[in-house]
Amino acid sequence: MKTRLSVNLNAVAYLRNRRAVPWPNLLEVARAVLDAGAHGITVHPRPDQRHIRFSDVRDLSALIASDYPHAEFNVEGYPTREFIELALSVKAHQVTLVPDSPDQPTSDHGWDFDEHGAMLATVVRDLQHHGLRVALFVDPMADAPMSAWQTGAERIELYTGPYGGASDPRSADRALSDLVATAEAARMTGHNQAGDRPALQMNAGHDLTADNLPPLRHAIPDLAEVSIGHGLTADALLIGFPAAVRRCLAALEG
Template sequence: MSTVLSVNLNAVAMLRNRRDLPWPSVTGMGRIALAAGAAGLTVHPRPDERHIRFSDLPDLRALIDAEFPKAEFNIEGYPTPEFLDLALSVRPEQVTLVPDHPSQPTSDHGWNFAEHEAMLAPVVERLKKAGARVVLFADPDPKGFGIAAAMGVDRLELYTGPYGGTFADPTVAARELERLGRAGDEARALGLGLNAGHDLTVANLPALIERLPFIEEVSIGHGLTADALEYGMHATVGRFIVALSPR
């Protein structure tokens, strides 16, 4: 099994939103990423639309349907009724539920499954009935993974932020990598699929994939967009795909 790349377009949208101008084009950059081999696009529409705007979603859906019908649309967000209605309006292949407060600049922790089971279970059921793959954002701590499995969740997305933050300390990086490895092993033992995301780079992906070769998808935005400023989006997607390839 090979790990696929979903390109998160939030950072592109945030740059666009600095001016009342239509560039950089979110759909245009999504087109380049998919043409370069990305398996899908990810967006996280927040209530204040500070990066992805609600109006971007149908445009991206139309792009995928018209030009890249094998690609997937992954929509992330906190499961408010408004978010769920918005997400389902564009028929995403995957919905990733995150426990973010709307004021957070980015996702920085996973769900407490025991605390939020009663809220999440009917949401998971609704999304699955609509035909979406359902993913829950998870810390690299297996506690509660069984609750997620019992809810019928398809996958967990391991929060890799602490691992990504160890770029200057190989010893700490190895420790964080093993935390992710143990959590991923437990998820797999429970029959859960596995995604990963946050602060992943060309430099730290190979070790992650070597330890967890059954990761099905990584969603990458900030690091990929930063590299695209230097290498261009098409070449950057290629670099990340190579980094995901088994050595």
């Protein structure tokens, strides 16, 4: 199975927003990464619009629809009514729901399904009714996939922060083992259950780099998609966005 690469442009927008100038140009960077072979674009608009602005979401959606019809547009965020309306208005291909509070600097944990499962099931049905695929951000815990599957979502996004941010090989190995166990649980969803819904597909994201992608891809070969922003942008500062994208693609294929 080929794992697709979606490039998160939040870091680029954050750099742009430091000044009252229109550069770096988000649409030009999107063109550069898609022309280099990335399979899609990810954005995470937050209520304060401190990086991706709502207008950016609309502009990127229009760019993909007109010039890159085979690319995927993934919009992620907390399911406020404003966020849901934005995702529906731009006809995102995938909506990734994350449990962020407005003041969080980045996503750093998955959903608590005991607390939010009923709400998520309602939101998932609403988005799917309009033809959008839904992924839920989950911690690397073996019981999370079944809880996500029970909401009706088609995918989960494995939170890879503990793996990507590990400070030593032992910590990375432990974190990878947790991800592998969660992936195995995701494969089992849909088995021995009433109905004919398929098992969850799996995305992954957070602190992924060209260096730590190969072990993850080897351990979970059926990953559908990885979303990479910060690490790829850090590489791009040294080698440029096209080269950084090609480096990640090579890591996924290695």
